[in-house]
Amino acid sequence: MTVWAGRILMFLATAHLVTTTALSHAHLSAFLQGDLWLPEHGLSDLSPELGAYWLTVGSFGLPLLLLGAVVVSTGRAGRTLPPYLGWGLVAWTLAGSLLLEPTPMILVLIPAGMLIAARRRAGDGTAAAPRVRA
Known part of the structure; x- marks a missing residue:
């Protein structure tokens, strides 16, 4: 179950990055030209280029992809993760979903x-034995 949870996290992260990059492609050249440095109105009044940055490179996508990879490798080793990870994801998801629908x-x-x-x-002692790779 842990491996599949990690795979789903990786899929969601990849889908987010691909989709937002496709939707923001018109602004990507501004990233490379330095247009995001010292924005005229600061970060309180986002330009379309800054919004595109926070949807793509600055988003949760890459960290979520890396977290999913760690979850997959942990699950493949036959270990489970601490409960705060699952509950932290629940809290973050509910907060984010309540703010944006x-x-x-x-x-x-x-x-x-x-x-x-x-x-x-795993706490009940019914976790699967670690897999041994040949």
């Missing part, structure tokens, strides 16, 4: 629930 962010509840369930199962 509609959002696909709510889908993060699926792997978060899987991580919580995997941890509870």
Whole structure:
């Protein structure tokens, strides 16, 4: 279950990065030209270029992809993750989803629930034995 939770996190992160990059492609040249440095109105009044940055490079996408990879490797080693990871994802997802609707962010509840369930199962002594790779 942990491996699948990580795979789902990686899929959601990749889908986010691909989609937002496709939607923001018109602003990507501004990233390379230095237009994001010292914005005229600061960060309180986002330009379209700054908004595109926060949707792509500055978004949660890459850290979520890396977290998913760690979750997958942990699950493949037959270990579970601490419960705060699943619950932290739940809290973050609910807060983000309450602030912005509609959002696909709510889908993060699926792997978060899987991580919580995997941890509870492991706490009951019913966790799968670690796999040995040849």
